[in-house]
Amino acid sequence: xxxxxxxxxxxxxxxxxxxxxxxxxxxxxxxxxxxxxxxxxxxxxxxxxxxxxxxxxxxxxxxxxxxxxxxxxxxxxxxxxxxxxxxxxxxxxxxxxxxxxxxxxxxxxxxxxxxxxxxxxxxxxxxxxxxxxxxxxxxxxxxxxxxxxxxxxxxxxxxxxxxxxxxxxxxxxxxxxxxxxxxxxxxxxxxxxxxxxxxxxxxxxxxxxxxxxxxxxxxxxxxxxxxxxxxxxxxxxxxxxxxxxxxxxxxxxxxxxxxxxxxxxxxxxxxxxxxxxxxxxxxxxxxxxxxxxxxxxxxxxxxxxxxxxxxxxxxxxxxxxxxxxxxxxxxxxxxxxxxxxxxxxxxxxxxxxxxxxxxx
Amino acid sequence: xxxxxxxxxxxxxxxxxxxxxxxxxxxxxxxxxxxxxxxxxxxxxxxxxxxxxxxxxxxxxxxxxxxxxxxxxxxxxxxxxxxxxxxxxxxxxxxxxxxxxxxxxxxxxxxxxxxxxxxxxxxxxxxxxxxxxxxxxxxxxxxxxxxxxxxxxxxxxxxxxxxxxxxxxxxxxxxxxxxxxxxxxxxxxxxxxxxxxxxxxxxxxxxxxxxxxxxxxxxxxxxxxxxxxxxxxxxxxxxxxxxxxxxxxxxxxxxxxxxxxxxxxxxxxxxxxxxxxxxxxxxxxxxxx
Numbered sequence: 001x002x003x004x005x006x007x008x009x010x011x012x013x014x015x016x017x018x019x020x021x022x023x024x025x026x027x028x029x030x031x032x033x034x035x036x037x038x039x040x041x042x043x044x045x046x047x048x049x050x051x052x053x054x055x056x057x058x059x060x061x062x063x064x065x066x067x068x069x070x071x072x073x074x075x076x077x078x079x080x081x082x083x084x085x086x087x088x089x090x091x092x093x094x095x096x097x098x099x100x101x102x103x104x105x106x107x108x109x110x111x112x113x114x115x116x117x118x119x120x121x122x123x124x125x126x127x128x129x130x131x132x133x134x135x136x137x138x139x140x141x142x143x144x145x146x147x148x149x150x151x152x153x154x155x156x157x158x159x160x161x162x163x164x165x166x167x168x169x170x171x172x173x174x175x176x177x178x179x180x181x182x183x184x185x186x187x188x189x190x191x192x193x194x195x196x197x198x199x200x201x202x203x204x205x206x207x208x209x210x211x212x213x214x215x216x217x218x219x220x221x222x223x224x225x226x227x228x229x230x231x232x233x234x235x236x237x238x239x240x241x242x243x244x245x246x247x248x249x250x251x252x253x254x255x256x257x258x259x260x261x262x263x264x265x266x267x268x269x270x271x272x273x274x275x276x277x278x279x280x281x282x283x284x285x286x287x288x289x290x291x292x293x294x295x296x297x298x299x300x301x302x303x304x305x306x307x308x309x310x311x312x313x314x315x316x317x318x319x320x321x322x323x324x325x326x327x328x329x330x331x332x333x334x335x336x337x338x339x340x341x342x343x344x345x346x347x348x349x350x351x352x353x354x355x356x357x358x359x360x
Numbered sequence: 361x362x363x364x365x366x367x368x369x370x371x372x373x374x375x376x377x378x379x380x381x382x383x384x385x386x387x388x389x390x391x392x393x394x395x396x397x398x399x400x401x402x403x404x405x406x407x408x409x410x411x412x413x414x415x416x417x418x419x420x421x422x423x424x425x426x427x428x429x430x431x432x433x434x435x436x437x438x439x440x441x442x443x444x445x446x447x448x449x450x451x452x453x454x455x456x457x458x459x460x461x462x463x464x465x466x467x468x469x470x471x472x473x474x475x476x477x478x479x480x481x482x483x484x485x486x487x488x489x490x491x492x493x494x495x496x497x498x499x500x501x502x503x504x505x506x507x508x509x510x511x512x513x514x515x516x517x518x519x520x521x522x523x524x525x526x527x528x529x530x531x532x533x534x535x536x537x538x539x540x541x542x543x544x545x546x547x548x549x550x551x552x553x554x555x556x557x558x559x560x561x562x563x564x565x566x567x568x569x570x571x572x573x574x575x576x577x578x579x580x581x582x583x584x585x586x587x588x589x590x591x592x593x594x595x596x597x598x599x600x601x602x603x604x605x606x607x608x609x610x611x612x613x614x615x616x617x618x619x620x621x622x623x624x625x626x627x628x629x630x631x632x633x634x635x636x637x638x639x640x641x642x643x644x645x646x647x648x649x
Binding site: 014052053054073074075077079080081083084085087088089090091100101104105148152158 | 478544546547549550551552553554555556557560565568569
C-alpha cells in the first residue's frame with residue numbers, strides 16, 4: 001500500500017510524432033481507487049503501462065510510497081496487474097497461476113497455499129484450482145487473473161480494462177464484486193477503462209484523459225455533474241450532455257437561445273453580450289405537453305422508450321438535443337412539447353475554447 | 361383453451377435431395393483422395409521395408425510376393441555388418457542431433473528477437489536469411505572444404521554439423537519467429553509484473569508455450585540433416601554420414617543392399633517424427649492460447 005506521485009510524465013512512442021502522454025501529473029493517495037477514463041488513443045493505457053514499468057517515459061518521474069520507480073524494471077516495483085486479455089498462463093493449472101507471483105517472490109509453500117485458497121474462495125474458483133485455463137469460461141479466466149493480482153500484497157494494483165472482454169450481464173455482476181473486493185483490500189488501485197459507466201461506478205476519483213492529457217480529475221459525481229469542458233461532458237453520460245449554442249443578453253440578465261429568452265444565472269452577469277455554450281444533461285430537462293412560464297418549445301423528432309424512461313430527440317431552435325422523459329410521458333414524432341431547463345443544472349462553456357465558464 | 365394449430369398444412373414442395381447427394385459424393389471423393397495420397401506415401405515405404413526384410417533369394421522371385429512371407433533379417437544384418445555402416449549410422453545421429461542443438465541454440469534467440477523487437481533493417485534481414493538456401497550446396501561446400509582443410513576440421517562430424525547448421529538456421533529462425541509471435545505478449549508482461557526477470561519470464565512462460573512449435577522446427581532440422589547427402593559427401597572421407605556412405609557404395613552393391621540401405625535411411629526419421637508428433641498436433645490444437 002502506497003501513494004503514487006506522477007509528475008510531468010512525457011512519452012512518445014518510437015516512430016510516432018504525437019505524445020502518448022503529454023506532461024501528465026497526477027497524485028494518488030494511499031488506498032485510493034483512481035480510474036483513468038478516456039477514448040481509445042488518449043494515453044490512459046500508456047500511463048498505466050509506465051506505472052507498471054512495461055513502458056519507460058521519455059521524461060518526468062513516478063514515485064510510489066515516496067520511492068522513485070521511474071526506470072525500475074517491472075519485477076522490482078511490487079505492483080500487480082490485471083490485464084485486458086486476462087494473460088493467464090495457459091500451460092499451467094489455475095492453482096499455479098494464482099500463486100505465480102508469490103512463488104516468484106519465494107514465499108513459503110504454506111503461505112502460498114493459504115493465500116491461493118483464500119483468493120479462490122473469494123472469487124468462487126475453489127472447484128477449478130486443478131484445471132487448465134483452457135477448460136474455463138472467459139469470466140472464470142478473468143477471475144483467475146484477478147485472484148492472481150490480489151494475492152500479492154502489492155503496493156499498487158493496476159487494472160487494464162479488466163471487464164471489457166466479458167459479456168454485458170457478467171460485466172455488471174463482476175463490476176460490483178470487484179468494487180467490494182478492492183474496497184476490502186484497501187490497496188491503492190489504478191483502473192483504466194473507456195467505459196464511462198464503469199468509471200463512475202467504481203472510482204473514488206476519475207481522471208478523464210484526452211490526447212495524452214488529463215482533461216478533468218475529480219469525484220465521479222462532480223465529473224458527471226460539472227464537466228470541466230465540452231469534451232468531458234460529451235464523453236461521460238449516456239446520452240452525452242447536450243450542448244446548445246446560446247448568447248448572453250447585453251445586460252447579462254437573460255440567456256438567448258434562438259428566439260427564446262431564459263433567465264440567466266448570476267454567473268453570466270460578467271459575460272454580457274457573449275456567445276456561450278449551454279450544457280445540460282438529458283435528465284435535467286423537464287418536459288410538458290402544456291405551456292407554462294419560462295418554457296421553450298421543441299419539436300419531437302424521435303421517441304425511444306428505454307424501459308425506465310423515454311428518450312426523446314427534440315429540435316429546439318434549429319438545434320437537436322436529447323431529453324429524458326418519464327416513462328408515462330406520451331408523445332409522438334412531429335408533436336410540439338415544452339421544455340424547462342432547471343437553472344441549477346445548467347452549465348456554461350466558452351463557445352471558442354469549450355472550457356467551463358467561471359465567475360469573474 | 362386448446363388453440364393448437366388446426367389449420368391444414370400448406371402443401372409442401374417435394375424435398376430436393378440433390379444438394380444432400382452432392383454433399384455425400386463430395387465427402388466420399390475427399391475420403392478417396394486422402395486414401396490415394398496416403399497410399400502414395402505408404403506403398404514405397406512398405407515395399408522398401410518388405411524388400412529389406414526378405415531373404416536375398418526371394419527378391420529374385422517372380423512374381424514378387426507382396427505379403428511378408430519370407431521374413432528374415434539376413435539382408436539387413438548383412439547391410440549393417442558391412443564396413444562403415446554402423447559408424448556412418450552413428451555419425452548421422454551425431455550430426456543430426458548436433459545440428460539440432462546448435463541451430464536451436466542460435467536460431468531460437470534469433471527468432472525471438474525477430475518476433476519481439478523492432479530493429480533497423482528487420483525486413484531485409486529476414487529476406488537475407490533465406491539467401492543461404494538460395495546458394496546450391498555444392499557452391500557452399502567446396503569453399504567450405506578448403507576452409508575446413510586449413511583449420512583442420514575436414515573429415516570430422518563437426519564440419520558436417522557446421523554446414524548443416526548453416527543450412528538449417530534460416531528455417532529454424534523463421535519458424536521460431538512465427539512461433540514466438542503466436543505467444544501473446546501480455547502473458548510475458550504478466551510474468552514480468554509478477555516478479556520474473558526477462559530471462560525468467562522467457563524460461564517459465566514463453567518457452568513452455570512455444571515448445572510445440574519449436575519441436576516442429578527441430579523435426580524439420582533433424583530430418584533435413586539426416587537426408588542431406590551432397591555436402592556431407594564433399595566434406596568427409598572416413599567419417600561419412602549414413603546417406604553419404606550409402607550413396608558412395610550404392611553403385612557397386614547388390615540389390616538387397618540398396619533396399620536395406622533405403623530402409624535404414626527412412627526408419628530413424630519416421631521414429632523421430634512419431635516421437636515429436638505429439639508436439640506437432642498440440643500446436644494445431646489448443647496449447648497456445
